[in-house]
Amino acid sequence: MNHFIEEGEAYILKTYNRFPVVLDHGEGVCLYDTDGKEYLDFGAGIAVFALGYGNKPYNDALKTQIDKLIHTSNLYYNVPSIEAAKKIVEASKMKKVFFTNSGTEAIEGALKVARKYGYRKDPNKEYEFIAMNQSFHGRSQGALSVTGNEKYQEGFVPKEFRAVFAEFNNLEDVASKITDRTCGIICEVVQGEGGIYPADPEFLKGLRKLCDEKDLLLIFDEIQCGMGRCGSMFAHDLYGVKPDVLTLAKALGCGVPVGAFVVGEKADGILVPGDHGTTYGGNPLAGAAVNAVFEQFESLDLVSHVQEIGSYLWEKLEGLKEEFDFITAHRGKGLMQGLEFSPEKPVGEIVTKALSNGLILISAGNNVLRFVPPLVIENEHVDLMAERLRASF
DSSP: OHHHHHHHHHHSOOOSOOOSOOEEEEEBTEEEETTOOEEEESSHHHHTOTTOBTOHHHHHHHHHHHHHOSOOOTTSOOHHHHHHHHHHHHHHTOSEEEEESSHHHHHHHHHHHHHHHHHHHOTTSOOEEEEEBTOOOOSSHHHHHTOBOHHHHTTTSOGGGSOEEEOTTOHHHHHHTOOTTEEEEEEESEETTTTOEEOOHHHHHHHHHHHHHHTOEEEEEOTTTTTTTTSSSSGGGGTTOOOSEEEEOGGGTTTSOOEEEEEOGGGTTSSOTTSOOOSSTTOHHHHHHHHHHHHHHHHTTHHHHHHHHHHHHHHHHHHHHHHOTTEEEEEEETTEEEEEEOTTSOHHHHHHHHHHTTEEOEEETTTEEEEOOOTTOOHHHHHHHHHHHHHHO
């Protein structure tokens, strides 16, 4: 395994401090390294691999499509992407879909929709967004401009290009920052990187009301919290609040790089031919992946499963919180939960120790341990996770 790591360090641009593990294959909810060691996966490739590893119908659908047609370009129609778009529209009860290659690109498209919406009202204004502190929307410059964390922005996004930032779950603060230059408000329904913070129902309903009153576009980022993870197909369904633009990725393709932004009635028709494009987005392989994911969600009744297993995970993590006084908080929804630790128990060290104990976990925010496993986990996997985590403490 060490020679692979050495070659990776020699040839791959070092923008990550990777763990000294070379993953080779997966089965069910476990991963295996090149030495054959097993790891229980409670990170799911950062909330991506919802179906677990070796899901045969999903794999077979991709293999069939590979043998048939992988790519054409968006100068032509293709059946898999049309079918995938229909599934997303019907599930979200919105209007139209634009396929991207990643969540970051979905955010970029959503921002363009909102800017164009403002421009059509008055082309003489320089429009801006209201975004949330401690949010995370991606690593490109546009996505970073609405990411409420200076450590990601410094050196890349000049202050004059950044959004106006407000306090998450503080409607009064958001309202106080709306001006005649505001074209949209963007927020995660559940903040992920910021530390697993769900939105308050009153906050999301208030944002919807503000956007209606001020004629702004409301953008919900569900790249991590969407696609069943929180116990509904889309996290905003739990709140009864519809956005004007919805961004998706991660579990949308379960490993195949695909994202999307979805527009509702208010934003439909804002982008016209020539306004936006992508070479790979929505190609036949990506469309086949999205279709297979939706079909598996239905056949496995994954949303109901997440509700059931999410409750069991909540009870288990609450038990750990009561058992160890260095666990200071527990937050989340469904299979997107987090434990916050006191400073004397650094989460980075827990993640490293857990890895050595055969448990994959990831961190979030300020000393928060994030639990975003494949959505197909069972109670026995939650029990095993708790056992290995307790040993790691």
